[in-house]
Amino acid sequence: MTDSVTDQKATPVDLPAAAIEDLRTGIQAFKEDPGSLLEALYVVQDRFGCVPREAIEVISEELGYPEAHVYGVVTFYTMFYTEPQATHILRICRDLSCHVNGAVGVIAAAEKKLGLHSGQCSEDREFKIEQVSCLGQCERQPVLLDNLAVHGSMTPARVEELIDSLRGEAS
Amino acid sequence: MPEVLVVNRNLQKEQSWLLETYRRDGGYAQAERAVKGMSPEEVIEVVTASDLKGRGGAFFPTGFKWKLVRGDPNTPRYVVANGDESEPGTYCNRFLLEKDPHGFIEGMIIAAYAVDSHTGYIYIRGEYGLAIERVREALRECYEAGILGSGILGTKFDLDIILRRGAGAYICGEETALFNSLEGKRGNPRFKPPFPTNSGVWSKPTTINNIETFACVAPILEHGAEWFKDLGDGDDNAGTKVYCLSGNVRRTGLFELPLGVTARELIFEYGGGMPEGRTLKAFKPGGASAAVLTADEVDVKLDPSIMQYGTIMGTGGCIVLDDTASIVESAYRDALFFEEESCGFCIPCRQGTPNLVQILERILHGEGSMADLDLLESIGESMASSFCGLGQFAYRPVVGALHKFRDEFESYVRGELPVSA
Ligand SMILES: Cc1cc2nc3c(=O)[nH]c(=O)nc-3n(C[C@H](O)[C@H](O)[C@H](O)COP(=O)(O)O)c2cc1C
Ligand code: SF4
Ligand code: FES
Numbered sequence: 001m002t003d004s005v006t007d008q009k010a011t012p013v014d015l016p017a018a019a020i021e022d023l024r025t026g027i028q029a030f031k032e033d034p035g036s037l038l039e040a041l042y043v044v045q046d047r048f049g050c051v052p053r054e055a056i057e058v059i060s061e062e063l064g065y066p067e068a069h070v071y072g073v074v075t076f077y078t079m080f081y082t083e084p085q086a087t088h089i090l091r092i093c094r095d096l097s098c099h100v101n102g103a104v105g106v107i108a109a110a111e112k113k114l115g116l117h118s119g120q121c122s123e124d125r126e127f128k129i130e131q132v133s134c135l136g137q138c139e140r141q142p143v144l145l146d147n148l149a150v151h152g153s154m155t156p157a158r159v160e161e162l163i164d165s166l167r168g169e170a171s
Numbered sequence: 172m173p174e175v176l177v178v179n180r181n182l183q184k185e186q187s188w189l190l191e192t193y194r195r196d197g198g199y200a201q202a203e204r205a206v207k208g209m210s211p212e213e214v215i216e217v218v219t220a221s222d223l224k225g226r227g228g229a230f231f232p233t234g235f236k237w238k239l240v241r242g243d244p245n246t247p248r249y250v251v252a253n254g255d256e257s258e259p260g261t262y263c264n265r266f267l268l269e270k271d272p273h274g275f276i277e278g279m280i281i282a283a284y285a286v287d288s289h290t291g292y293i294y295i296r297g298e299y300g301l302a303i304e305r306v307r308e309a310l311r312e313c314y315e316a317g318i319l320g321s322g323i324l325g326t327k328f329d330l331d332i333i334l335r336r337g338a339g340a341y342i343c344g345e346e347t348a349l350f351n352s353l354e355g356k357r358g359n360p361r362f363k364p365p366f367p368t369n370s371g372v373w374s375k376p377t378t379i380n381n382i383e384t385f386a387c388v389a390p391i392l393e394h395g396a397e398w399f400k401d402l403g404d405g406d407d408n409a410g411t412k413v414y415c416l417s418g419n420v421r422r423t424g425l426f427e428l429p430l431g432v433t434a435r436e437l438i439f440e441y442g443g444g445m446p447e448g449r450t451l452k453a454f455k456p457g458g459a460s461a462a463v464l465t466a467d468e469v470d471v472k473l474d475p476s477i478m479q480y481g482t483i484m485g486t487g488g489c490i491v492l493d494d495t496a497s498i499v500e501s502a503y504r505d506a507l508f509f510e511e512e513s514c515g516f517c518i519p520c521r522q523g524t525p526n527l528v529q530i531l532e533r534i535l536h537g538e539g540s541m542a543d544l545d546l547l548e549s550i551g552e553s554m555a556s557s558f559c560g561l562g563q564f565a566y567r568p569v570v571g572a573l574h575k576f577r578d579e580f581e582s583y584v585r586g587e588l589p590v591s592a
Contacts, residue, residue, distance in 0.1 A: 037355030038338055076357040078339035079297045095259040096459065096504045097417035100496050133341060133508055134259035135298055138417035139424050148300030
């Protein structure tokens with residue numbers, strides 16, 4: 001979360017002009033709600049899977065924030081992404097309660113099953129693994145979120161099953 | 172001590188999150204009574220007399236906070252519910268948000284009336300998908316039923332409450348960082364003073380309270396200040412606390428107990444003790460920010476007085492470690508958390524948190540030296556001057572573990588313990 005505001009820009013994803021116009025209309029309501037930038041960014045991300053460069057431009061124009069401000073906000077929060085992400089972001093908790101209940105094994109099993117390191121997206125963009133801070137679900141230690149869906153009491157075997165069943169849904 | 176369900180009284184009910192369920196048992200009657208029949212000063216007096224203290228971890232007296240906000244002539248004033256709940260080992264707010272959203276919303280309405288505020292914000296961490304859905308729906312129900320909006324509950328008092336989501340940042344639980352986030356900015360903390368009571372959201376007087384704090388308010392109005400005070404352990408503590416248990420313990424979960432229950436009761440009676448064949452080694456009374464205590468200290472009370480043992484009560488998220496757990500590894504996990512969550516705004520914390528991680532990694536890999544142990548201490552000293560509470564607490568679990576379990580750190584350095592992953 002520590003990246004400072006630089007002159008970097010988010011990646012453009014070649015949004016069609018119609019999508020950009022649609023977004024322009026979609027965020028008009030936020031003009032009336034001061035401070036609602038994060039909510040506007042959620043709208044963007046729900047549509048495009050990340051906050052691409054074009055969307056930062058639209059938000060800046062419509063809501064009146066400098067582009068650098070919008071970029072700075074996007075990069076501050078770990079749940080916003082400037083790059084296209086995977087369909088399933090597997091967020092696995094690495095904090096203490098989950099740790100003493102086998103989180104390391106769960107993470108290793110997910111990495112092995114998908115052939116990925118934490119932080120990486122699979123080539124087909126189906127999966128990404130993230131090691132994250134406490135998810136506030138510690139009674140079900142160790143915990144994994146598939147996007148926002150909670151899966152508790154994880155084991156290496158259960159994480160493999162989960163990945164298989166998510167793959168099944170996709171095909 | 173038996174479990175006492177005040178804050179969590181509604182959680183077991185079927186469809187507990189619906190307005191209909193909440194109203195069936197007298198829900199919103201206290202907000203209505205306050206707005207229609209009490210003066211704001213009377214409300215503040217009752218809450219002050221109840222000795223309710225903020226459940227967000229700092230235990231600041233709630234009635235006094237409201238009095239300060241009301242006493243500031245600057246308007247508009249704001250009410251903010253802090254549902255960022257990201258302290259490791261803590262999940263009590265989540266149950267309230269998911270299963271009894273109307274309970275804390277009623278508390279917010281009473282607070283808004285008390286400080287004469289017409290806009291409230293609820294800030295919930297972005298990972299809490301179900302909580303966000305339920306609160307959004309609860310607000311919709313309130314507007315439909317005239318509990319929120321213009322002229323609430325058939326009175327002349329107007330109140331809007333706006334739901335906002337965080338997006339993955341522990342620091343946004345810190346009140347001034349939360350205000351920045353609400354205003355559409357990066358979640359860096361602000362310098363204090365001015366304090367939120369004078370300068371909070373939009374630099375206006377603001378009362379910010381934890382979800383559980385707000386959830387205590389309607390029961391206090393219903394049953395009275397004395398009743399609430401008597402719920403505590405009989406010493407200095409008023410009311411109950413929803414303790415969360417996790418780690419190496421048989422039963423995890425929430426236990427609402429008189430504030431000031433001992434760690435022994437919580438861990439052994441309610442948590443059922445350690446898994447088969449294991450013994451208690453240590454516990455962290457209040458999330459990652461709290462330094463560990465040893466098994467010998469298990470008779471301490473879980474209340475703010477725990478400071479005398481060099482740790483904090485924090486959120487009441489008690490993390491239990493048994494004899495199979497490595498203290499050095501647990502300190503490393505805490506250090507990783509703070510490194511990731513440091514907002515990077517000030518140097519002692521931005522530099523100190525990764526330094527702690529690197530040194531602990533060295534030690535865990537059997538490559539540490541005795542000098543590294545002193546280095547942990549001196550980094551801690553430099554972090555004490557951090558800008559906000561995150562950095563001011565981040566080193567304490569590491570240095571605290573070193574003080575209480577120095578032998579174990581030294582064994583790692585001498586290469587006597589299994590080299591960990
Ligand atoms: C780093 C940091 C994180 C915090 N996170 C939370 C949180 O998630 N929830 C919370 O209620 N208070 C949190 N606090 C405390 C708040 O700043 C504030 O004191 C609290 O919300 C006030 O509510 P209360 O008086 O009801 O306790 C945090 C403080 C710090 C320094
Ligand atoms: S102490 Fe840490 S979290 Fe707080 S302002 Fe400094 S860098 Fe940010
Ligand atoms: S420590 Fe893993 S969810 Fe809390």
